[in-house]
Amino acid sequence: MRSFANRTEGFEDSIFAVMSQKAAKHNAINLSQGFPDFDGPEFIKKSASDYISKGFNQYAPFAGVPKLRAEISNVYSKWYDLSYNKDSEVTVVNGATEGIFATIQSLINPGDEVVVFEPVYDSYLSSIKLAGGIPVAVTLEGENFSYNQQKLEEAFSHQTKLVIINSPHNPTGKVFTESELKPIASLATKFDCFVLSDEVYEHLVYDDNKHIPFACLDGMKERTITISSAGKTFGLTGWKVGWCCANPEITDRIRKIHQYITFSIATPLQLAVAEALRESKDYLQGFKETYQKKRDLFMNGLSKMGINFNAPQGTYFIMLPLKGITKLNDVEFCEKLIVEHKVATIPPSAFYLNSEEGNHYLRICYAKSDDTLNKALENLQGL
Numbered sequence: 001m002r003s004f005a006n007r008t009e010g011f012e013d014s015i016f017a018v019m020s021q022k023a024a025k026h027n028a029i030n031l032s033q034g035f036p037d038f039d040g041p042e043f044i045k046k047s048a049s050d051y052i053s054k055g056f057n058q059y060a061p062f063a064g065v066p067k068l069r070a071e072i073s074n075v076y077s078k079w080y081d082l083s084y085n086k087d088s089e090v091t092v093v094n095g096a097t098e099g100i101f102a103t104i105q106s107l108i109n110p111g112d113e114v115v116v117f118e119p120v121y122d123s124y125l126s127s128i129k130l131a132g133g134i135p136v137a138v139t140l141e142g143e144n145f146s147y148n149q150q151k152l153e154e155a156f157s158h159q160t161k162l163v164i165i166n167s168p169h170n171p172t173g174k175v176f177t178e179s180e181l182k183p184i185a186s187l188a189t190k191f192d193c194f195v196l197s198d199e200v201y202e203h204l205v206y207d208d209n210k211h212i213p214f215a216c217l218d219g220m221k222e223r224t225i226t227i228s229s230a231g232k233t234f235g236l237t238g239w240k241v242g243w244c245c246a247n248p249e250i251t252d253r254i255r256k257i258h259q260y261i262t263f264s265i266a267t268p269l270q271l272a273v274a275e276a277l278r279e280s281k282d283y284l285q286g287f288k289e290t291y292q293k294k295r296d297l298f299m300n301g302l303s304k305m306g307i308n309f310n311a312p313q314g315t316y317f318i319m320l321p322l323k324g325i326t327k328l329n330d331v332e333f334c335e336k337l338i339v340e341h342k343v344a345t346i347p348p349s350a351f352y353l354n355s356e357e358g359n360h361y362l363r364i365c366y367a368k369s370d371d372t373l374n375k376a377l378e379n380l381q382g383l
């Protein structure tokens with residue numbers, strides 16, 4: 001047999017797949033993979049079913065059905081006062097992951113540097129490496145997951161082509177403040193680099209925290225690619241409907257890549273998402289309240305065990321500090337939880353390039369039914 005492509009060397013199964021397989025093997029409650037174990041809202045599922053029945057089942061235009069692109073443009077204007085032309089600045093993609101991949105492939109040449117914030121979602125690193133780029137990590141440090149200004153500045157150079165921001169942030173649950181985003185914007189301007197802003201958890205922001213789209217910062221819209229996802233917003237991750245919003249020149253390059261990856265996304269699902277976005281106001285408030293209650297349920301359960309730490313500001317993830325719980329590292333403790341307590345989590349050291357901080361946390365997904373969360377808490381008694 002001939003050899004395989006060199007670019008595939010060093011790639012392994014994602015940590016999400018590995019931990020889910022172990023959860024199944026040991027019949028453990030799966031709090032590792034980041035998706036709900038309950039279904040999305042009936043209104044959007046019925047809409048998709050209606051479109052299927054009416055015969056909207058052929059290829060969509062590769063940039064996305066006009067109805068959905070128009071609605072994406074409308075909601076960005078309504079929610080954030082951002083103006084995107086539906087024809088030249090909005091592209092529907094196969095979930096945010098494809099949008100990330102297509103964006104990076106369209107911007108990064110071999111040797112280009114990409115600034116990322118660790119813990120970093122593993123899809124970013126794979127996409128950067130496949131493009132021949134070099135990831136440069138800035139660590140989010142301490143219990144508040146804040147970056148060090150000097151280290152941030154040192155990460156940028158004239159080789160920097162792109163910086164990736166994820167807010168609200170997976171896996172920490174951090175929501176970047178305006179005062180934290182502005183220095184990043186200043187450096188992006190200074191070194192004339194692009195910004196990929198992954199905002200898939202934009203509607204899961206709790207307490208007094210506020211989501212700030214990076215494109216809303218002064219001078220940032222023209223250099224920013226904003227990516228979001230209906231799968232996250234409507235709890236239908238299997239639909240894989242996401243989008244990229246960017247200026248026409250960037251959009252043109254993203255579409256050139258996108259058309260040879262998936263070409264187009266399922267037509268009836270796009271049309272259903274368009275309707276859901278148009279009627280989303282009441283839904284989104286309840287959506288946020290549902291997940292905030294789940295966060296509080298799980299945090300309160302841990303508190304009753306004597307485990308207390310800062311609540312995540314957004315997303316549906318918790319970074320559980322291991323200090324005071326165990327002397328094991330994250331991988332060892334994850335294994336122990338699966339085998340002895342029948343609860344699967346994620347060892348976040350997999351999300352770090354430089355720092356060893358990940359050895360001292362677990363990532364827990366609380367996008368689960370209350371029954372699942374309560375059973376998990378019951379299993380964790382005695383930690």
